Amino acid sequence: MLETRNLDKSFGAVHVTRDVSLKLERGERRVILGPNGAGKTTLFNQLVGELTPDGGSVHLAGEDVTALPVARRARRGLSRSYQKNTLFDGLSVEENLGLAAAVHTGHATRLWSDSLGKPEVREIVAEVAEQVNLMPYLHARVSEISYGVRRQLEVGVALATRPLVLLMDEPTSGVGPEMSKGFHDLLNNLPRDLTMLIIEHDMDLAFDVADTITVLNYGEVVFDGLPDEARGSKLLREIYLGSWEDA
Amino acid sequence: MFRHTALRYTALVLLASGALFQALTAEYFGLEILTEILILAMLVLALDIVAGFGGMVSLCHGALMGVGAYAYAILSTKAGLAPPVAMAGAIALTGATGWVIGAVCARSHGIYFIMATLAFGQMAYSYVFEAPIFGGDDGLGGISRLDLSLIGVDLNDSRSFALFCLALLGAVYGASVLILRSGLGRSLSGVMHNEQRMRALGLTVWRIKADVFGLSGMIAGLAGALAAQHIMYISPGLLSWTVSGEALVVVILGGLGTLVGPLVGAAAFVVLKHELSAVTTYWHLVVGVLLIAVVMSRANGIFGWIEARWGIWVERRVADATRKQDPEEVTGDA
Numbered sequence: 310m311l312e313t314r315n316l317d318k319s320f321g322a323v324h325v326t327r328d329v330s331l332k333l334e335r336g337e338r339r340v341i342l343g344p345n346g347a348g349k350t351t352l353f354n355q356l357v358g359e360l361t362p363d364g365g366s367v368h369l370a371g372e373d374v375t376a377l378p379v380a381r382r383a384r385r386g387l388s389r390s391y392q393k394n395t396l397f398d399g400l401s402v403e404e405n406l407g408l409a410a411a412v413h414t415g416h417a418t419r420l421w422s423d424s425l426g427k428p429e430v431r432e433i434v435a436e437v438a439e440q441v442n443l444m445p446y447l448h449a450r451v452s453e454i455s456y457g458v459r460r461q462l463e464v465g466v467a468l469a470t471r472p473l474v475l476l477m478d479e480p481t482s483g484v485g486p487e488m489s490k491g492f493h494d495l496l497n498n499l500p501r502d503l504t505m506l507i508i509e510h511d512m513d514l515a516f517d518v519a520d521t522i523t524v525l526n527y528g529e530v531v532f533d534g535l536p537d538e539a540r541g542s543k544l545l546r547e548i549y550l551g552s553w554e555d556a
Numbered sequence: 557m558f559r560h561t562a563l564r565y566t567a568l569v570l571l572a573s574g575a576l577f578q579a580l581t582a583e584y585f586g587l588e589i590l591t592e593i594l595i596l597a598m599l600v601l602a603l604d605i606v607a608g609f610g611g612m613v614s615l616c617h618g619a620l621m622g623v624g625a626y627a628y629a630i631l632s633t634k635a636g637l638a639p640p641v642a643m644a645g646a647i648a649l650t651g652a653t654g655w656v657i658g659a660v661c662a663r664s665h666g667i668y669f670i671m672a673t674l675a676f677g678q679m680a681y682s683y684v685f686e687a688p689i690f691g692g693d694d695g696l697g698g699i700s701r702l703d704l705s706l707i708g709v710d711l712n713d714s715r716s717f718a719l720f721c722l723a724l725l726g727a728v729y730g731a732s733v734l735i736l737r738s739g740l741g742r743s744l745s746g747v748m749h750n751e752q753r754m755r756a757l758g759l760t761v762w763r764i765k766a767d768v769f770g771l772s773g774m775i776a777g778l779a780g781a782l783a784a785q786h787i788m789y790i791s792p793g794l795l796s797w798t799v800s801g802e803a804l805v806v807v808i809l810g811g812l813g814t815l816v817g818p819l820v821g822a823a824a825f826v827v828l829k830h831e832l833s834a835v836t837t838y839w840h841l842v843v844g845v846l847l848i849a850v851v852m853s854r855a856n857g858i859f860g861w862i863e864a865r866w867g868i869w870v871e872r873r874v875a876d877a878t879r880k881q882d883p884e885e886v887t888g889d890a
Contacts, residue, residue: 357756383758395756397749400557408746412757416739418764420771424739470757 310335310504311387311474316355316365318348318528325351326362327529333474338496338505340515342539343525344548349508350392352525353476356506357389358382370473383412386473390463392482392508396451402462403447406434409469433469441465441495457488461495474504481511493517516540524548557745558609558736563866564816567859571819572726579718587714593826594721595782598728600806600818602775606658607804608813609736610768611748613670616657616677618799620773624650624780625790626684629696634689639702639785647777653680654773655766662762662769665751674797681795695791699784711785721782728775732815735771744768805847811857820859 311333318326325348333339343349354360356367358379366375374382397405404425410433411417411424424430438444441461446454451462464480480496481489489511496505496518509515515522515536522539524532526548532539539545578590599621606612627649631642661672684690701711704720711717735741743764746754755761784790793799806825811817825843832839855861 359756379755380758380760383756389756391753395750395753397746397753399749400745404557404742408742408754409757411739411742412754412759417743417759418767419739420735420767422739423737424742466753466757 310337310370311356311506312368313352313356314366314368316352316367317363318351318355318360319363325528326355327527329365329525329528329530331523331530331533333504333506335473335504336502337520338507338518339521339523340507340509340519341523341525342509342512342515342545346527347525348528349525350478351528353389353478353506353508356476357387383470383472386471387476388467388470388472388474389476390467390478390480392478394456394459394463396459396462396466398451401448401450402438402443402454402465403434405451405462405466406437406443406469407431409466410434410437413470433471437465437469440468440499442491457484460484460488460492464495468499472503474506475499477505477507479508479510481509481514489514557742558733558815560733561863563863564814567816567820567862568729571816571823572722575722579715579722582715582718584714587718589826589830591714591718591721591786593823594718594725595779595786596803596806596826597725597819597822598779598782599776599803600810600822601725601728601732601815602772602779603803604807604812604815604818605732605735605775606769606772607807608815608818609741609748610744610765611665612658612661612765612769613673613804614769614772615670615674615797615800615804616680617772617776617803618797618801619677619680619795620650620654620657620776621780621783621799622684622790622792622795623653623680624777625784625794626690626696626780627777628781628784629699629790630689632700633696633698639700643702643778643781646781647774650777650780651770651774654776655770657773658769659762659766662765674800677795677797677800681792681797684795685792690792693792695789697789699788699790701785701788717786721786724778724782728778729815729819732775735768736815740764740767805843807857809847809850809857811859811861811863814856814859814863817857817859821857824858 313329313331316326316329329352341349351360355362358377366373368374369382369385369387374385397408407425407430410430414427414429416422416424416427416430438447441464443461443465446458451459460480464477467475481492493514507518519536522534522536523530524545532542532545575590578586582590599617603614603617606614624646627646628642631637631645632639637645657673657676661669664672685692690696701717704711709716711720743754743759747761747764751761806821807818809825810819810821828843829839832842850857853861855864
């Protein structure tokens with residue numbers, strides 16, 4: 310469903326992505342681990358088109374999308390959530406989800422009708438709100454909801470475009486342990502045919518949600534395998550200084 | 557995102573009633589002032605759509621109005637087209653010009669967007685000033701008004717022309733509301749709140765900006781065509797950046813991003829201009845002080861201030877009513 314071939318990127322003398330090749334099958338849930346500065350977010354930015362790789366290619370559903378701009382990749386089914394909330398702050402939760410759903414349904418550019426009132430848009434909004442537990446907050450403005458609920462909305466907005474592949478950059482970043490557990494359930498309850506690539510520091514979530522794990526270090530893939538293999542990997546212990554030995 | 561509130565409806569009804577009363581009862585001078593307000597109101601509505609709801613602060617809307625005015629004048633006098641056709645042509649041409657400006661400037665933001673639109677405006681001004689077909693500094697005269705004699709209306713009569721402009725302003729306001737409530741308008745609001753996210757969701761952001769700028773240009777073009785018919789003479793000064801600056805002052809003075817506010821701003825600005833200029837030639841100073849006061853007050857213009865005061869008043873009323881309903885609970889809380 311999503312594949313990178315020999316992806317390479319440097320900023321001046323700093324090599325941030327080194328020959329990264331990944332292949333995600335349809336419905337696969339892969340977690341990307343790595344210490345700070347490993348190049349995880351830079352890799353995401355290249356996948357969605359916010360950064361142009363120096364070399365290599367990105368393929369979505371068999372099509373080379375390396376040259377496509379962000380919006381066209383998104384319309385082909387590649388959606389992302391951000392590490393820092395990137396929402397429409399002055400608008401309500403419902404409007405946030407509605408704007409995304411309107412883009413997916415093609416109502417976002419129409420002059421003769423209100424996109425947010427369209428039945429198919431409202432249907433997606435209701436469905437996504439249910440999926441990410443936002444029903445009680447639909448009419449609240451973003452500024453009125455807690456940080457944790459905003460994290461849910463961040464994922465919800467990405468989901469409302471009905472993506473083939475969902476990229477999530479640290480979805481539980483900044484939330485407490487209890488809410489983080491809620492996020493595990495939320496992600497596990499998403500449709501099984503949705504391909505997910507998740508950057509995560511929370512090891513519990515990584516092992517709970519992931520079908521496969523990829524570890525980046527200095528922009529390079531140093532591990533690619535099953536969660537159980539990752540637990541037993543000596544190399545990964547060294548990279549993380551044993552930080553998940555007790556996990 | 558655009559929302560109509562009870563206060564906005566009330567303000568609209570009051571404004572429309574006041575304008576209608578003035579149109580029906582005023583003498584020649586009053587009607588001229590009213591027509592000036594109505595045409596300026598159209599221009600500032602066009603500017604509020606892009607600046608207040610799309611974050612695209614334009615310094616070329618004066619030039620767009622000028623394009624509309626010159627297009628109407630050329631098409632109706634030199635090309636010999638019937639005034640209604642010339643008017644439709646002027647609106648379409650200005651819309652196309654606006655679309656091109658919006659498309660080119662769409663990738664710039666903030667001060668760079670303002671400068672880019674200013675450059676477009678000045679290019680249009682210079683071209684009109686230099687090209688012989690536009691009459692240079694002398695401008696163009698002999699512009700006729702629409703002929704509505706078929707329905708028994710003589711637009712050469714000041715009262716009829718003012719009523720005609722009022723009806724068109726009503727239509728423009730309605731169209732503006734429809735634009736802002738459409739999928740396009742909702743997306744524009746999303747772009748203003750978070751352009752990066754809208755792009756990541758799959759929206760072609762430059763196209764949204766260009767389309768809305770084009771629609772805004774059409775409204776500015778209509779204002780220009782009416783301005784040409786009002787004075788029956790036009791000069792390059794109409795395209796000057798100071799006209800765009802004045803329009804921006806009016807939008808900020810009235811209340812950016814409210815649609816109703818710019819109407820209040822247009823009325824306040826024109827009335828102030830005429831009243832103060834009768835007393836002093838330094839009337840700009842007074843308007844400047846007023847603008848500084850509005851900006852420093854942190855209220856969103858005159859109408860924004862009214863909305864804020866109204867909000868506080870409503871909150872107090874609700875609190876009072878709650879206290880009266882359940883005084884013990886309030887006392888207990890205290």
